[in-house]
Amino acid sequence: MKLRLLLVPALVVVPVVPVALGGWAVVTVENPPEALVAGVPYEMEYTVRQHGVTLVSDMKGRVEAVSGSRRVMADARGGAPGKYTARLTIPEPGDWTITVHSGFGPGKTTMVPLRVAKAGSPVVAMPDAERGRHLFASKGCMVCHVELKVAPDPRDGEYDAAFVRQILADPRSVPRRRATGPEMPNLGLKPAEIAALTAYLAGPNSAGSR
Ligand code: HEC
Numbered sequence: 001m002k003l004r005l006l007l008v009p010a011l012v013v014v015p016v017v018p019v020a021l022g023g024w025a026v027v028t029v030e031n032p033p034e035a036l037v038a039g040v041p042y043e044m045e046y047t048v049r050q051h052g053v054t055l056v057s058d059m060k061g062r063v064e065a066v067s068g069s070r071r072v073m074a075d076a077r078g079g080a081p082g083k084y085t086a087r088l089t090i091p092e093p094g095d096w097t098i099t100v101h102s103g104f105g106p107g108k109t110t111m112v113p114l115r116v117a118k119a120g121s122p123v124v125a126m127p128d129a130e131r132g133r134h135l136f137a138s139k140g141c142m143v144c145h146v147e148l149k150v151a152p153d154p155r156d157g158e159y160d161a162a163f164v165r166q167i168l169a170d171p172r173s174v175p176r177r178r179a180t181g182p183e184m185p186n187l188g189l190k191p192a193e194i195a196a197l198t199a200y201l202a203g204p205n206s207a208g209s210r
Contacts (some may be wrong), residue, residue, distance in 0.1 A: 024148065025107035026052040027100050028084075028187050033132065035123040036096070036116045041089045042115035044074075046109075047082050048102045050186035052144065055082025059103035063088050067096045067116075070087075093118045132200025135193055150182045154201050161202040168194045196208045 030045040044063055048056040063086040076086040090096055094193035097199070099110045112134045115122060126134065136142065144150045154164075167174045171184040189197070 023050050025104040026140040026143050027102045027109035038093045040089050043149045044086050053127045057081050061103040065096045065098045067094045090116045097113050109140050126205040128196045128199035131196035159202045161198050164198045164202045
């Protein structure tokens with residue numbers, strides 16, 4: 001009996017536990033850049049939420065950036081519950097694809113390739129709809145709407161802008177279409193991010209089916 005009690009903690013620290021529990025996670029980049037400059041460190045902040053809802057702490061995450069055969073990596077450090085930071089320095093200009101590996105099972109977020117500028121060159125801001133296209137990847141929307149398909153891909157729908165703003169800012173305030181399964185989560189989007197995602201998903205000519 002005593003022996004059994006001693007063995008339990010050893011099992012708990014096995015790192016594959018999240019997978020064994022059938023967990024999947026949504027990784028949300030909190031400060032996705034509009035542009036990066038080669039040689040200038042980018043202090044990325046991201047959040048890991050199991051099923052898009054429950055904050056997951058103490059994971060060994062890392063951030064990876066790839067451009068052709070070049071690759072740089074940065075280990076993440078944990079902070080507040082579910083929050084992580086990683087300091088990434090991209091060495092050369094070019095188109096770089098950044099991926100956050102959460103360490104929670106295979107849970108990851110891959111961003112849209114980003115143009116990294118030469119040191120000293122002017123940085124150009126993105127138009128709202130283009131920013132929205134980037135955010136749709138960096139905020140983790142793809143996990144549910146494209147990879148797991150727990151909900152339809154909102155890029156195929158025609159929405160009223162006010163509806164998109166509302167479901168992003170306060171998902172619970174919108175009546176659900178399905179009674180079961182995962183809910184549209186509140187990912188703590190900032191007002192400017194909601195505006196950009198709305199420009200991307202609703203668009204000026206949307207008929208607004210919902
Ligand atoms: C945890 C999974 C999950 C994540 C992550 C997620 N969604 Fe959703 N989303 C859902 C589900 C489930 C619904 C459908 C809810 C319902 O009506 O039953 C939904 C509904 C929506 C709708 C309304 C679709 C419709 O036709 O009614 C939009 C628009 C939307 N999500 C956009 C986003 C955006 C943008 C992001 C990223 C910022 C995102 N979602 C992230 C699960 C998710």
